[in-house]
Amino acid sequence: MEYPKNHRQIVDDLTTGRFVLSRDKHFEELVQQEEFYAEFFKISFDYNLTITTEYAYLVSKETDENMSRDISIFFAIFCYELDKQGKNFLDGLQYAEYSFEEINLLFDNSSYIDLIQSNKQLKDADARRRILFGTMARKNIIEKISEDRFYFTPAYKVFVDFAKTLAENKLVESN
Amino acid sequence: MIVKAEPKTILHFIYTYFEVLRDLFDLQQDNGLIRKEGLNDTLNQHKKDIKLQLLEYKVIRQVNDDYEFRDVYYKLIEFVLFEFRPLLPEEIDKFGNSITELFRKIKKGIDQDRNILLERIKALSVQIKEFSDAVEKNSIRLLNETRELKGNVSRIDYKEKIQKASFWIEYYIIPLNTILDVNHSQSISNKLLNISEFANQRRLNYDDEGVRQAFEKLYHVLIQTNDDVLRQSKILTNELLPLIERIRTESMILTGWIEFLKNPYKVTPPKFLKTDKDSPYSNKIYLNTIEYFEQFSVADEAIIEADSEEMERWIFKKAKYKEQLIKSLPVQSFFDWVNKQLKSEDKHITNEKLFALTCLLFEDDLEITSYSKDSTVKIKTDTTNLNVPKLKVTQNGIPEES
Numbered sequence: 403m404e405y406p407k408n409h410r411q412i413v414d415d416l417t418t419g420r421f422v423l424s425r426d427k428h429f430e431e432l433v434q435q436e437e438f439y440a441e442f443f444k445i446s447f448d449y450n451l452t453i454t455t456e457y458a459y460l461v462s463k464e465t466d467e468n469m470s471r472d473i474s475i476f477f478a479i480f481c482y483e484l485d486k487q488g489k490n491f492l493d494g495l496q497y498a499e500y501s502f503e504e505i506n507l508l509f510d511n512s513s514y515i516d517l518i519q520s521n522k523q524l525k526d527a528d529a530r531r532r533i534l535f536g537t538m539a540r541k542n543i544i545e546k547i548s549e550d551r552f553y554f555t556p557a558y559k560v561f562v563d564f565a566k567t568l569a570e571n572k573l574v575e576s577n
Numbered sequence: 578m579i580v581k582a583e584p585k586t587i588l589h590f591i592y593t594y595f596e597v598l599r600d601l602f603d604l605q606q607d608n609g610l611i612r613k614e615g616l617n618d619t620l621n622q623h624k625k626d627i628k629l630q631l632l633e634y635k636v637i638r639q640v641n642d643d644y645e646f647r648d649v650y651y652k653l654i655e656f657v658l659f660e661f662r663p664l665l666p667e668e669i670d671k672f673g674n675s676i677t678e679l680f681r682k683i684k685k686g687i688d689q690d691r692n693i694l695l696e697r698i699k700a701l702s703v704q705i706k707e708f709s710d711a712v713e714k715n716s717i718r719l720l721n722e723t724r725e726l727k728g729n730v731s732r733i734d735y736k737e738k739i740q741k742a743s744f745w746i747e748y749y750i751i752p753l754n755t756i757l758d759v760n761h762s763q764s765i766s767n768k769l770l771n772i773s774e775f776a777n778q779r780r781l782n783y784d785d786e787g788v789r790q791a792f793e794k795l796y797h798v799l800i801q802t803n804d805d806v807l808r809q810s811k812i813l814t815n816e817l818l819p820l821i822e823r824i825r826t827e828s829m830i831l832t833g834w835i836e837f838l839k840n841p842y843k844v845t846p847p848k849f850l851k852t853d854k855d856s857p858y859s860n861k862i863y864l865n866t867i868e869y870f871e872q873f874s875v876a877d878e879a880i881i882e883a884d885s886e887e888m889e890r891w892i893f894k895k896a897k898y899k900e901q902l903i904k905s906l907p908v909q910s911f912f913d914w915v916n917k918q919l920k921s922e923d924k925h926i927t928n929e930k931l932f933a934l935t936c937l938l939f940e941d942d943l944e945i946t947s948y949s950k951d952s953t954v955k956i957k958t959d960t961t962n963l964n965v966p967k968l969k970v971t972q973n974g975i976p977e978e979s
Contacts, residue, residue, distance in 0.1 A: 418864065419850040449850060460850040468872065470846035478834035485831055492827055514838060532871055540864060564847045565833030572836050573736070
């Protein structure tokens with residue numbers, strides 16, 4: 403049996419919880435072989451493969467809720483604060499670059515400061531640096547440009563879609 | 578309807594009392610008409626007693642007990658203030674019907690009565706201009722509404738913003754876009770293109786010069802209108818629709834985030850892969866270990882309190898105990914000896930001390946003899962009651978003195 407050319411990298415990236423992005427050279431192969439990989443991960447590990455036009459990632463039955471929740475809180479506060487400043491946060495997520503200092507200012511001046519301070523991964527500059535340049539960078543949710551600057555990759559859409567679903571449920575409830 | 582006053586008098590009246598008219602216009606915009614009390618309040622606020630002139634100059638008319646602007650004045654004020662009421666697509670679509678009907682009759686009666694043909698061409702021109710004006714006014718109004726919504730001038734919450742944006746999209750923008758979409762076979766724009774083609778031919782080949790000129794005028798009106806409609810269509814699709822869609826999407830996302838932030842620990846977050854199946858020799862273990870430990874690296878502050886009393890650590894000095902054991906030989910019960918020995922040093926006898934001394938039993942120069950199977954000794958340590966065998970210890974090779 404012949405495996406796809408970048409098989410090892412595809413498996414390595416996905417099984418370490420990374421998002422494979424459309425700009426990655428092995429993304430196209432993954433998309434072309436979607437059926438094979440969906441079955442491969444399901445049968446080998448009982449993981450579900452999600453592929454969109456911009457990214458791919460794996461989901462396991464048991465999930466790292468704490469990490470996912472911390473990143474969701476990060477995005478929630480980021481979007482809320484940017485909107486409060488009258489900026490289009492969708493543009494901010496899609497096109498803009500940020501310095502770590504800008505993120506710190508957003509969080510330090512947030513009206514959700516109580517929630518921020520009670521969260522170990524977001525409570526101060528050191529913690530935020532760790533979640534941003536550690537966890538989120540490793541998972542390809544952000545791309546580091548330098549030691550201090552970064553931009554978001556299309557993986558942010560998973561979190562934004564999560565917020566949309568919550569809103570839809572809320573609107574259905576209230577109607 | 579006869580207006581007794583001179584036209585200039587009426588225009589002067591409008592000029593002089595424009596501020597009052599403007600407030601009345603706002604009342605009608607908000608409520609659909611001017612309530613009797615609203616009219617009186619406005620006139621009192623401005624201290625102008627002009628109710629009679631308003632009625633006499635036919636600026637307003639009475640509707641039961643209330644009032645409303647006559648259409649011509651309403652439109653005038655609307656136009657000069659640039660505050661247009663957004664027209665429902667159905668109101669714009671009616672121009673499509675009259676345009677279609679007039680065009681059908683022009684084509685049918687093209688070789689019939691010249692005068693009625695000329696009248697129809699003129700009427701068609703008027704309808705086309707009115708249609709173009711209505712579209713332009715609507716785009717202006719919709720853009721204003723959308724920008725106001727974007728700036729959130731009225732300070733409405735995100736949920737209401739979604740509803741407003743959805744309302745404008747569903748009832749105004751999408752239908753208007755259909756009316757203007759030249760690719761849509763039933764759109765007015767498409768009809769105008771057909772008329773334009775027809776007028777273009779007739780302005781060149783119709784026998785009668787007067788009719789040719791009428792078609793020529795119509796053709797130029799149509800060229801201008803097609804350009805205007807195309808521009809409005811572009812504003813609609815390139816600016817208005819994306820802007821309002823964005824407002825709707827952003828408000829939706831923020832509604833979700835605000836709901837989430839109310840209690841983030843109650844909601845199940847997005848699902849991901851849990852990477853916990855690594856072997857120590859895996860090449861991923863380094864990064865995953867870092868990630869794992871990072872979760873705990875920001876631990877809460879811990880305070881270490883000093884022990885109130887310093888305990889001296891007990892060290893097993895084998896040589897010392899062996900020497901004492903040899904001095905005490907022969908020993909009839911080894912564990913009794915251990916018990917006594919340890920008690921003589923410290924009142925605490927621990928399992929650790931007891932087991933440490935047990936290793937003396939394995940010294941080569943000592944001979945251990947056990948009694949019968951059931952012969953045991955009870956030793957009590959700080960934590961345990963032990964039942965141990967009774968063992969006799971003598972020096973190896975030296976018989977016990979009788």
